[in-house]
Structure formats: structure tokens, C-alpha cells
Amino acid sequence: MLIKRRSLLAASTLAAAAPRNAWGQRRSSGVFTHGVASGDPLPDGVVIWTRFTGETAGWEVAEDEAFSHIVQSGQARSSFANDYCVKVDVRGLAPGRRYFYRFLSASDASVIGRTRTAPAGAVEQLRIALFSCSNMPFGYFHAYGHAAARDDIDLVLHVGDYIYETPRGAYPSAAEAVPGRVIDPVNETASLSDYYQRYASYHTDANLLELRRTKPISSVWDDHELVNNAWRNGSPNHNARYEGDYQTRIAAAAKAYFDWMPIRRPGALQLYRHLDWGDLARIVLIDARYIGRDEQIDYRTTLAPQLAQGGAEARAAADAFRRTVLGDPARTMLGAAQEQWFAQTLAASKQRGQTWQIVAQQIVVGDQFAPAETTRLFSESLSSGSRQWFTSGVEMGALGLAWNTDAWAGYPAARQRFLDACTQHANNAIVLGGDSHNCWVNNLAAPGGGRLAALEFATGSVTSPGFERSLTAAGAGEREALFRAANPHLAWCDLTNRGYTALRFTRGGCETDWIAFDSVRTPQAPAPAVTRISAAASASGGPGAWAL
Numbered sequence: 001m002l003i004k005r006r007s008l009l010a011a012s013t014l015a016a017a018a019p020r021n022a023w024g025q026r027r028s029s030g031v032f033t034h035g036v037a038s039g040d041p042l043p044d045g046v047v048i049w050t051r052f053t054g055e056t057a058g059w060e061v062a063e064d065e066a067f068s069h070i071v072q073s074g075q076a077r078s079s080f081a082n083d084y085c086v087k088v089d090v091r092g093l094a095p096g097r098r099y100f101y102r103f104l105s106a107s108d109a110s111v112i113g114r115t116r117t118a119p120a121g122a123v124e125q126l127r128i129a130l131f132s133c134s135n136m137p138f139g140y141f142h143a144y145g146h147a148a149a150r151d152d153i154d155l156v157l158h159v160g161d162y163i164y165e166t167p168r169g170a171y172p173s174a175a176e177a178v179p180g181r182v183i184d185p186v187n188e189t190a191s192l193s194d195y196y197q198r199y200a201s202y203h204t205d206a207n208l209l210e211l212r213r214t215k216p217i218s219s220v221w222d223d224h225e226l227v228n229n230a231w232r233n234g235s236p237n238h239n240a241r242y243e244g245d246y247q248t249r250i251a252a253a254a255k256a257y258f259d260w261m262p263i264r265r266p267g268a269l270q271l272y273r274h275l276d277w278g279d280l281a282r283i284v285l286i287d288a289r290y291i292g293r294d295e296q297i298d299y300r301t302t303l304a305p306q307l308a309q310g311g312a313e314a315r316a317a318a319d320a321f322r323r324t325v326l327g328d329p330a331r332t333m334l335g336a337a338q339e340q341w342f343a344q345t346l347a348a349s350k351q352r353g354q355t356w357q358i359v360a361q362q363i364v365v366g367d368q369f370a371p372a373e374t375t376r377l378f379s380e381s382l383s384s385g386s387r388q389w390f391t392s393g394v395e396m397g398a399l400g401l402a403w404n405t406d407a408w409a410g411y412p413a414a415r416q417r418f419l420d421a422c423t424q425h426a427n428n429a430i431v432l433g434g435d436s437h438n439c440w441v442n443n444l445a446a447p448g449g450g451r452l453a454a455l456e457f458a459t460g461s462v463t464s465p466g467f468e469r470s471l472t473a474a475g476a477g478e479r480e481a482l483f484r485a486a487n488p489h490l491a492w493c494d495l496t497n498r499g500y501t502a503l504r505f506t507r508g509g510c511e512t513d514w515i516a517f518d519s520v521r522t523p524q525a526p527a528p529a530v531t532r533i534s535a536a537a538s539a540s541g542g543p544g545a546w547a548l
């Protein structure tokens with residue numbers, strides 16, 4: 001329970017003293033069960049969130065923590081239909097400043113949240129903390145706690161796998177799960193009430209609650225908020241016989257997500273939207289997971305039979321496959337409507353003279369070729385499934401095929417259109433991503449070569465295991481060196497640690513800090529290691545490539 005007796009008393013005293021709270025008499029009793037949160041900041045507003053088991057709660061936004069200068073207030077109803085989550089899109093605020101907010105009932109007060117509106121006009125900097133893949137039973141959310149304690153973050157971006165839908169004991173296994181990190185329900189989440197319960201159990205984590213309380217958040221879902229490797233019309237992990245209609249499940253997952261996250265909902269299933277940071281940057285949040293995505297192609301079923309012949313014939317089959325099947329221009333990742341919106345949103349940003357176009361999305365964009373040496377690094381206890389997955393990755397790499405067909409590499413024509421849009425319509429495009437559990441900095445060449453289309457910063461996971469779990473037979477830095485040698489566009493990677501990325505954008509450049517924890521299995525956070533990587537902005541040619 002998060003209600004602090006101290007703030008409860010303080011709040012009721014203040015409420016009694018503040019004459020402008022005309023709604024005071026009509027507030028119902030009830031409790032604030034999961035803290036407060038804020039998100040999707042605009043120059044004149046921000047979304048504030050709480051979960052309240054009564055009917056009506058008052059809310060206040062103030063310039064000071066003592067709430068002596070309340071600038072906006074009102075009341076909000078909570079309902080069973082939204083899992084008692086309350087969201088208010090507060091407007092009428094001033095740009096680029098800090099605010100405090102809270103919710104009040106007749107008998108209770110929420111904790112006091114802190115937030116920030118987006119600046120307007122001439123802006124010096126934008127400081128982002130970027131997260132992905134926070135699987136609760138795999139460990140402690142040290143990354144969240146570390147970022148929550150900082151004062152130099154304007155906006156938190158979570159690019160997906162904020163929760164995992166898997167049943168208890170599946171991912172991680174019961175043996176791998178960290179004691180005390182328990183998720184509800186026991187089963188895989190499939191119904192609306194399942195997803196609600198999963199969010200409620202994740203939001204017992206003190207680090208997550210503190211991050212939500214202290215920083216505005218913008219987020220996009222990846223697959224695990226919905227179901228593993230989801231696409232527009234299905235998922236390999238969806239079983240209609242037991243889990244019902246796929247679209248009904250997606251609608252439930254999306255509703256639970258929008259109810260629990262302090263963000264705007266552009267449409268019932270529409271996630272893509274943008275935020276502006278004055279003349280400095282536009283943050284473009286897209287849905288590369290569900291809304292327009294075609295089904296993933298599985299090499300093992302579509303190509304493996306032809307590869308069995310080996311030699312030149314296998315290579316010819318792989319080339320034909322890449323051109324006609326994988327590279328089919330009709331295959332889409334974003335869908336036509338979102339692709340068009342994406343290009344227009346970039347172009348409008350360029351027209352406004354914003355230096356940076358920051359694309360917050362789910363998955364890795366740059367190719368990932370698995371080095372041949374990968375199989376030498378296998379852990380002895382590696383499951384046969386993982387062994388097969390890595391082995392097939394190495395075989396595909398030898399034929400010039402990138403390995404993970406769930407990432408952008410599995411949709412090369414769509415990726416080309418995406419990078420074309422960055423090249424043509426952005427000043428300096430930065431692509432943020434996650435999903436892989438490992439950290440990657442990729443120089444994404446513009447189609448046709450020459451300048452960069454974009455620089456990619458794909459962050460590692462908060463807790464979900466990366467390559468260090470499977471490729472254990474490697475010396476320090478060996479995994480990273482092998483992957484860099486096999487991927488010339490890969491400027492830097494960390495295939496070993498958990499953590500997050502802090503990014504600072506200025507007119508002239510972008511500085512990124514990769515905060516790495518070597519373990520997330522103990523409640524006490526170890527001191528993190530920090531690697532700094534910087535890139536320069538250019539007025540005409542896209543961001544500068546980064547190299548060691």
C-alpha cells in the first residue's frame with residue numbers, strides 16, 4: 001500500500017483550507033492503490049494518472065510541492081470499466097516547467113507526483129531516458145530506480161515489453177525466476193481481466209512506481225503487452241481454441257495498456273502519435289508491432305528445404321528468396337496509412353526547422369548477421385530450441401540473410417521505405433528501439449549509400465536476458481567483438497548487461513549514456529558502468545556516423 005499517512009493528513013488539511021475546492025463535499029471515499037503517473041507532455045498540458053477504488057476523486061496541479069499555487073484542478077470519476085484507472089488530460093499549463101500533482105478523496109490523498117510540460121520556442125536541450133523489456137520475474141528494475149533518482153531527465157520513453165504476457169514459470173522458468181518477483185495471474189494473459197491483473201502485479205514494484213511518480217512517460221507497446229511476436233492478424237503464441245478470437249484479445253490487451261499507461265489514446269487501436277520539443281526536436285512514436293504488420297516469415301519452414309541441397313544452389317535459392325519472398329514490396333510493417341502519416345509527420349518537423357526527428361519504436365532496424373563463431377559460444381545447458389534458433393541464424397548469416405525476421409530485417413522493402421522517409425523528410429533522424437534485450441548502435445545508411453538515413457540507438461533490456469544467457473562460453477568483450485566484425489554498420493554493442501540509455505539532444509549533437517548493471521538478481525542495485533557515445537547533428541546531410 002502506497003498511501004502515506006503523512007501526505008494524507010497534509011492533504012486533508014490543505015483541502016479544508018483551500019476555498020477553490022468547491023468539489024470537496026462531493027468527493028467519495030476510496031483508496032489510491034498504485035501511485036500516480038504522468039505522460040505525453042505538451043507545451044500546455046500533460047496527462048495525469050492514478051488508480052482509485054472510490055467513485056470520484058479530485059485532482060490538483062500546482063507550481064509548488066506544498067500546493068500553495070494550484071494552477072488547475074477538477075474531479076475525475078473512476079470506473080470498474082477502466083479497472084479504476086483515472087486519467088486526466090490537463091491543459092492550460094505553461095510550457096517547459098515543472099509541476100506537482102495529486103489526487104484527493106474525502107478520506108485519502110495520493111502520493112504527490114512531479115511532472116514537466118514540453119517547452120516551446122527556442123529549446124536548448126532534450127534529455128530522455130529510454131527503456132525496453134522489463135520482465136518482472138527475471139529481476140529487479142534497477143534501471144527504473146536509477147533513472148527515477150536523477151534530476152536530469154525531461155522525458156521517459158518506454159518502447160515496449162513493459163509487461164510480459166507469459167504464464168508464471170514459463171519465461172523465466174520457475175528455476176530462473178528471482179524469488180519474490182511474482183506475477184499474477186498464474187496463467188498467460190488472454191482476457192481483459194487477465195491483462196488488468198498483470199498490470200496490477202507489475203505496479204507493486206517500488207522502482208517502477210517511483211519512475212512513474214517522478215517523470216513524465218511516453219510509451220509504445222511491443223509484442224508482449226499484446227502477445228508474443230504479434231502481427232496484424234495473429235501471433236504464434238495465440239491459440240484460438242483456448243484463448244478465443246485474436247482481435248478480441250488484442251482489443252483487451254490494448255484497452256488494459258491505455259488504461260494503465262499515462263498516455264493519450266489516438267484511437268481504439270491506434271498508438272502512433274508525436275510530441276514536439278520546441279524548435280529542437282519532434283518525437284515520433286510509431287507502431288511497428290501490430291496495426292499494419294504482415295506476418296513474419298520463418299526461414300525454417302519457407303527456405304530450409306531448398307537449402308538442404310547446399311553449395312551454389314542453396315545460395316541461388318537464398319538470393320531468390322530474398323528478392324521475391326522476403327523482399328516482396330507488398331509486405332508492410334507500418335501499414336499504408338501509418339507510412340503516409342510517418343512521412344508527413346517528419347516533413348512537418350523539417351518545415352518547422354526542428355533539428356532532430358526522434359523515432360520511438362519497438363524493434364531493431366539495422367541488419368543483424370550472426371557470426372559463424374556463435375555456435376562455439378553456446379552454454380552447455382542451452383535448450384534445443386535456442387540452439388536451433390542460433391544455429392539457423394548462423395546458417396542464414398552465411399547466406400547473407402539477417403537472422404531475426406520479426407525485426408525490420410524481415411521486412412526489407414518496408415524498411416527501405418522507412419529509411420527513404422527519414423532521408424527525404426528528416427533533418428537528423430534518430431531511431432530508438434528495444435526488443436532484442438541487447439544494446440546496439442547502428443549507422444543506418446541511406447538507400448543508395450553516401451550519407452546516413454538515421455542513427456539507431458536500440459537499448460538493452462531492464463531485466464530480460466540477452467545473449468550472455470545463451471552464449472556463455474565467451475571471454476570479456478568477445479561476443480561484442482564477434483558481432484561487430486560480422487556487422488560493419490554496427491558501431492557499438494553491449495551483449496552482456498541490463499540497463500537503460502540516457503540521451504541528451506542539443507542543437508549541435510546527441511550524447512548517449514549506456515547505463516549497465518551486471519546483475520538484476522539482488523534487491524540492492526550494483527553500481528552501474530556507463531559508456532558514453534556521441535553523434536553530431538548536421539544541417540543538411542543527416543546525423544554523422546559514429547565510429548570507434
Ligand SMILES: [Fe+2]
Binds near residue numbers: 435436464
Ligand atoms: Fe522483450
